[in-house]
Amino acid sequence: MDLDQHPLTHLRRQHHWSMNDLARLIRAEARRRGLRSGVDRNRIWLWEAGGTRPSEESQLLLAGVLGIPAATVECLGWPGWLPAFEEPAPFSPSGSRAALREVQVTRMDRRSFLVLSSSALVDIAADWARIEPRHLGQALDGQMVDEELLRWLEQRSGELRALTSGPHRQVSGLIDAHLSTAVDLIAQDRYTAAVGRRLHAVAAELAHCAAWLRFDAGLHADAQRHWQAAVHAAHQAGERDLAAVALSDLAYQATWLSRPDDAVRVLEHARSRTRTPAARCLLDVRRARACAVLQDRQETQRALASAETELERIRPQETPPVVSWMSVADVNADAGRCWLDLGDPGRAGAAIDAGLGELQPRRSRTRAVFLTYRAEGSLHGRDTWAAAADARAALDTALDSGAARCIDLVRALIRRTDGRTEQPMVELREYARERLAV
The missing domain is CATH 1.10.260 (434 Repressor (Amino-terminal Domain))
Known part of the structure; x- marks a missing residue:
């Protein structure tokens, strides 16, 4: 701008x-x-x-x-509340540092809009897809990055990633503190090229985790900044799958916020440089989701078929941590969401049932989302008792997880029952009023 x-x-x-x-x-x-x-x-x-x-x-x-x-x-105040868009940083060492410094800035987050325009979002993906990371400069004279501290940060980033799937309220602050440390170390520019790549990998992991926590909290602009920083840091680290997954997260957010055209274009660029089947499987599923919202049945089916093919090729020992959670549960349940969007609730219900049956118990936020999808499918199928039961379970799970994104999703579904007089729907609304009043 x-x-x-x-x-x-x-x-x-x-x-x-x-x-x-x-x-x-x-x-x-x-x-x-x-x-x-x-x-x-x-x-x-x-x-x-x-x-x-x-x-x-x-x-x-x-x-x-x-x-x-x-x-x-x-x-x-005026004009600060206007949703004027930010310009993305270039994929260079200095540009990546600028993107990382952005996440250290405390901001009043505007929940209702994003900071990257459609064109800027797609440009980030296109630039990353064609630019190879430059060699990091040699360390400057002076105190070098401490190897012991670097190893400690690497270990902590993995442990913090594992904690993000649970209901740990304090994990966001811990991630932010560790990310800030990594960004400060990168800014000092006192490390060898090999250490620099490791530092950027740590920053990318932490920024990626921080982005998801903000997305779950409904802080969409801040989530965008952190995902953008993760792409930059992963690029400098040479971690292609991590960068591609962060780009796919931006695409997923775009679909969630009714920008599926942006998602499709971002995913096309992101998939071009993936290295592992797990990363390609995730990107294929997210492409299917965006295509289903666009009512493109043929492209949805093609993307789901590709996701299933890549799923069969996954080898756990070759899969990076950022996408190690990708499983048959995710492919099935997200396929169910696609069939819901395409007007096939029967097929959707079977797929979501299969996904929920395979889902790991610790993934509470994902369970809340999948239960909401199944409740929506039951509403389409006029099974009000099943819809009410799943909606209650989804609301309880979302509230326990503390994820505003999941709570809002269930709320939106329950609001759609306003005016319906069937006993399960009346009781569901009363239950929701009691739970949300707490």
Whole structure:
């Protein structure tokens, strides 16, 4: 983004709105709320020129057009609450350091939008797919990175990754502290090329874990920054599968937030440099999910078939830790989600049943998501008792995990039962009110 350009100008151009277009949208939002607004093209021009700032009412109307919560407007003020996008760092040693430093900055996270535009998100994947990592520079004179500390960080990063699948509330702070240490060591630039690769691998692992914890908490902008940092650090470490998985996580987030076109394009680039069947299996499943949302049955089936082929080729001893969890449970349950999106609840139910049956007990957040999918399938099949039972179990599991993303997913499903008078649906809503009030 041009730093001299007003965030509103940048935002408007991202949406391909003229000033007249935006003024009309604001007036329409006012009518929807039973209000009147005099915003016109000239008013928009004054806001962007910086000569005047919109009134509180106009800001709330603009926020309504953009889907931004009023609380965000109040907290961040004008123009800080506008979702202007950030520019990605280049894939160079200095660019990667800049991306890593970004995750050390404490920010007010805007939950309702992302910081990377569609084009920037795809550009990150395309750049990574064609650029080989440069050799890290030789260590500078002075104190070198301590080998004992580096080994300790490597061991701790693996242990912290294992903890992220459970309900450990303090793990996020521990990961952030270790990541900050790794980033500081990288910034000192006092290490050999081999040590530099190990340091970047540690930073990539920790940034990747931190991103998922933020995604689960609904902090989407911060999750994007951490995944982007993970891609950069993995690139400098020569860890192709880790970089590809982090890119696929950005694609998964895009699908989750109704940007499946972005996901498909990112995954095409990310898959081009994977090394192991487990990584390719994961990327194929995520491509299938995005294609199903786009209602592309043929591409969905092709991606699922490829995922199953890669699944059979997985050898645990050759699989990197970042994707060691990939299993038949994930392929089956995500295939079920695809069939739900494509309007085949019967086939979906069988696949999700198989996935839940194979899922490891410690993966509570994944279980909450899969149970929500199965409940949705039962609703489509008009089995209200089964839907209510799975929705209750999903809500309990999500609440126990503390993952806001999973809780919101179950809530959205339960809200869809509003107005339904069947006994299981009435009892489900009452149960949800009691649990969510705690």
